[in-house]
Amino acid sequence: MKYIDEFRNRELAQGLIKKIVERSTRPVKLMEVCGTHTVNIFRYGIKELLPETVTLLSGPGCPVCVTPNETIDKAIALSREKDVILVTFGDMMDVPGSSSSLAKEKSQGADIRVVYSVQDALKIATENPKKKTVFLAIGFETTSPTVAVSLIEAEELGLRNYFILQGHKLIPPAMKALVEDENLALDGFICPGHVSTIIGQRPYQFLATQYKLPCVISGFEPLDILQSIYMLINQIEQDRAEVKIQYKRSVKEEGNPLALQKLYRAFQVSDSNWRGLGLIPGSGLKLRNEFKNFDVEEKFPIEVGEVKENPDCICGSILKGIKTPLDCPLFRKVCRPENPIGPCMVSSEGSCAAYYKFRQ
């Protein structure tokens, strides 16, 4: 298939659903760990098309949602400094921190700029040599190589006013944490297509060998997702556990070696704190010693007050797949896209936003 319409073909979708219904003989819980999958599962009504034996759970696949308040509070504290230009992707603007948000700070005069690419942050630093440009580096393996490239370029240019506030996270260690959660008892993973384009197939192998969990790296169109579900159920019914690539038009077994080489030239693996999941060993990145000068936290102390979470928001449990937005008493009543209480309602890839938009 070549054109996008073909991946949304109704007859082919019906054929795949029929195959899933025929193949599925026992209850299974599958989790998607990519926000784009979550959104498209709701957009195309995929949950409603599946037999009762198949339960889909949404995991921590939205980088905005898994960023803890502590990181947001640090970004807010930095934005209040007179000589700082805080640069971010737009979806972080409305995420509530402990007592404010970047959008509120901007409305009160902070120099916060929204960009579409980290290269824009580099340009801002070059054009404003008297100010510190700090890029809020949030994202998974999909975006972190581009940030690494910006740091390599900044080093080559001798830029000394460009910094990052580090919030990158790695997906496979979070999947390990989820598998080890007894409350979930997952039967398989729909693995993220974008992340896997960078990291390839191998980093998921431990899930199949150690935990006997089938994994399928999936594309994002409805037929991709349905085919991936069928591939997972097929493995489960045969008591097999392998890592398979459904999204072959983008993902290679070895991933993208050049992107990985750039990524690990600037960064090394570290532990990281996730909203809802807590501290996960080896699930984050920190700058290598030779790039430490770009780490804003290394260079300047950042004072934040007490880190607070809204006690009524259950984003943490939703990100773990143990609750859904429908379990949240604030959903729709108080928390809506125009008045988000938690990050899962802010981000277009968040579960609460997907439920709000598509599950009427």
Ligand code: SF4
């Ligand atoms: S509906 Fe709002 S308050 Fe409830 S979990 Fe989602 S983001 Fe948090």
